[in-house]
Amino acid sequence: MNNWAHKHVLDLASFSLEDYSTVIALADRFRSLPETGTRKLPALQGKLITTLFFEPSTRTRSSFELAAKKLSADVQNFAPQSSALTKGESPLDTAITYMSMGADVLVIRHNLSNISAEIASYIDQEGLNTSILNAGDGLHSHPSQGLLDLFTLASFFNPNEPSTKSLSGKNIAIVGDILHSRVARSNLWALTACEANVILCGPQNLLPDDFVQFIDSPPPGIKKDPINKRGNISIERSLKDCLKDVDAVMTLRLQKERMKKSLITDINRYYFDYGITHENLKYCRRKIPVMHPGPVNRGIEISSEVIQDNSISLINQQVRNGIPIRMALLYLLTNRKLTE
Numbered sequence: 001m002n003n004w005a006h007k008h009v010l011d012l013a014s015f016s017l018e019d020y021s022t023v024i025a026l027a028d029r030f031r032s033l034p035e036t037g038t039r040k041l042p043a044l045q046g047k048l049i050t051t052l053f054f055e056p057s058t059r060t061r062s063s064f065e066l067a068a069k070k071l072s073a074d075v076q077n078f079a080p081q082s083s084a085l086t087k088g089e090s091p092l093d094t095a096i097t098y099m100s101m102g103a104d105v106l107v108i109r110h111n112l113s114n115i116s117a118e119i120a121s122y123i124d125q126e127g128l129n130t131s132i133l134n135a136g137d138g139l140h141s142h143p144s145q146g147l148l149d150l151f152t153l154a155s156f157f158n159p160n161e162p163s164t165k166s167l168s169g170k171n172i173a174i175v176g177d178i179l180h181s182r183v184a185r186s187n188l189w190a191l192t193a194c195e196a197n198v199i200l201c202g203p204q205n206l207l208p209d210d211f212v213q214f215i216d217s218p219p220p221g222i223k224k225d226p227i228n229k230r231g232n233i234s235i236e237r238s239l240k241d242c243l244k245d246v247d248a249v250m251t252l253r254l255q256k257e258r259m260k261k262s263l264i265t266d267i268n269r270y271y272f273d274y275g276i277t278h279e280n281l282k283y284c285r286r287k288i289p290v291m292h293p294g295p296v297n298r299g300i301e302i303s304s305e306v307i308q309d310n311s312i313s314l315i316n317q318q319v320r321n322g323i324p325i326r327m328a329l330l331y332l333l334t335n336r337k338l339t340e
Helices: 017-031 059-070 091-100 115-126 143-157 182-193 209-213 239-243 256-260 267-274 315-334
Strands: 048-053 074-077 105-110 131-137 171-175 197-201 233-236 248-251
Touching (some): 131 315, 143 315, 171 182
Parallel strands (some): 105 131, 171 248
C-alpha cells in the first residue's frame, strides 16, 4: 500500500478511485483476521490513537477503538463530561492537549461542521505530524461510515473480490432525512465515485431539490474533482417509484430533534410513506438488500421485521465491516510517512 497521499481524512470529496480501491482492498485483508485465528497484528505497535468524541456514539467510537487495538496501538479515550470543556476549554485546545501527549491520530466527532478541518488546518500550519480522522462533524461528513457502506455493498455484489467495480452501474436508493444527514453526503461522494447511480427519496422539507447538484461543485480546498466520471443523482418523492428499479436501499435515522422542529408532523404518515417494510419492499422488481447506518428508530424508518430478516438486512454486516474499514484508515494514516 504505497499510494496513500492523505495526511488527514476529513471527507470523501477528495478521494480518488485509487484511494477507494486501496481502502477496500486493505479492509478485505483485515476482515479475514478472525477467520485465520489471528487476534492482533503488530502494525501499529507503539502508536497512540486518541478518540475525541464530543458527542455520543456507540458504533463509531467502539469500532475505532477495536480497530486500533486489533492493530496493537495504544488507545486513549476522552470523556467530554469530565473534561476541561466544562470549564470553557475550546475543542482546538482540547485537541492540542492530546497532541502534546503524543497522539499519532486524533479521531474526532463533533456536532458542529468543519471542526475536524479547523484542527487539521492548525496542525498543518504548525508543521505537526498528527493526523486527523473525522468521525462525523455536524451535517458535513462521516467518511468512515461512507466507506464501510461502500465496502458492505461491494462485498454483497461481489463477495469473492469486492472492489469499486462492484458498484458500477448499480442503482442505490437512500431514503429519509437527507438534508440533515452527514452519512448521506459521504455516501453520495463514495457511491457516485464508483459510478453507482443514487436515487434520493424523501419529503420536500427533508430533501430539497438542489441535492441533485450535490456533487457538481467540489467543496472548499478542492480545485478539481478527482473522479473523472461519476454516477448520477436523482430524486423521487414516491417510495414506490424509487424502489422499482434499485439494487439496494439505505434508510436514514429520522432524528427526534427534527420532529421537534415540526419538519415531520405525523410520524405514522412518514412511516407509511417512507418506512422500509416488507409491504413497501414489494414495490421492488426483485429482492434487494436493505441498509441502515444506525442508530435505528424501529417503526419509524424501518420495521423490526425487516431489520431481523437476515435474507435482506445488511445492518449487522455494516457494523462488522466498520472494524476492518477503520483498521485500514488508521493503518494508512499512521504509515503514510513511510511512503511519502
